[in-house]
Amino acid sequence: MIDLAQISRNLEQTAEGSWRSKSHSAVSYPEWGNQACFDVEDSSFWFRHRNACILEAVRQYPPPGALFDIGGGNGFVAKAMQDAGLEVVLVEPGAAGAMNARRRGIQHVALATLEDAGFIPGSLAAVGLFDVVEHIEDDHKFLKTIQTHLASQGRVYLTVPAYQALWSEADVVAGHHRRYRRRTLRDLIERAGLKVEFATGFFQFLPPAILAMRVLPYRLGWRARHESQDGDTKMACQHKIKSGLMEKILNRIQQRELAGIRERRENKFGASWLVVAQKRA
Secondary structure (H helix, E strand, C coil), rough: CHHHHCCCEEEECCHHHHHHHECCEEEEEEEEHHHHHCCHHCCCCCHHHHHHHHHHHHHCCCCCCCCEECCCCCHHHEEEEEHCCCCCEECCCCHHHHHHHHCCCCEEECCHHHHHHECCCCCCCEEEEEEHHHCCCCCCHHHHHHHHHEEEEEEEEEEEEECHHHHCHHHHHCCCCCCEHHHHHHHHHHHCCEEEEEEEEECCHHHHHHHHHHHHHHHHCCCCCCCHHHHHHHHCCCCCCCHHHHHHHHHHHHHHHHHHHHHCCCCHHHHHEEEEEEEEE
16 A cells, blocks of 8 residues: 655645645646546547557556556546556646546545655656656656656656647647657657667557648648637547448557557557656666
8 A cells, every 4th residue: 555645745635535735836738638538538549549558568567666647637547557456646736637537446646746746756666657748848857857756777658749740739739848759759768867668659540640630720720629618628639430440440550559569569650659768777
């Protein structure tokens, strides 16, 4: 059983058993984002496949202890890990996300940013950063902070969106600062004092669709429908496949991507990157 009070200087336990920081910093993520995603996560091919890829990577490179899912949103990834038998702590600065994670059954939830949580340096066995780093303005400083908090030989698992060429209004609305090239991402992680063990692209089938449906309209100045207002927030996170044939085709592609991770083969292309890195001795 994890006692967060033993490894944190700034978390306090609430009456219902969750944790929250005594101070609260601003984050680059829209307030409506977690609830919008919560409404579609369970039926989304995008969220399901990302979970499958993450879990396969975790199986191939197991965490040496509890995994702290930083910026873990509604706990969709954390719940999959918890169901797989891993010990997980979700650290989420959004009140809606933390509440939804509790509703999902996540055992350890802390309402906080990494900085506000005040974890003791060297106290975290493993960290998950699933579509988080692109929200951080100073990504190098952030990853250096992660490295400081990791225990010796601790691991980091992260996903980020790929290629600045795929930048669109969806990135602006989501509060992204950038998208990443594979080489740039590896260099960033290595400069932060972490050794990349595995780095692969996934969602290899998505870049053409992103170009056609998001990038071209954005560059042509056509306003996208996903606005940060109540009536349209779901548009930011909708990932549904309506064609049965297309669903079968995508399923076959996704299975190949999972097999590649299982065999530790690195793809050099995709709409997202998945990286496993370890703290240098």
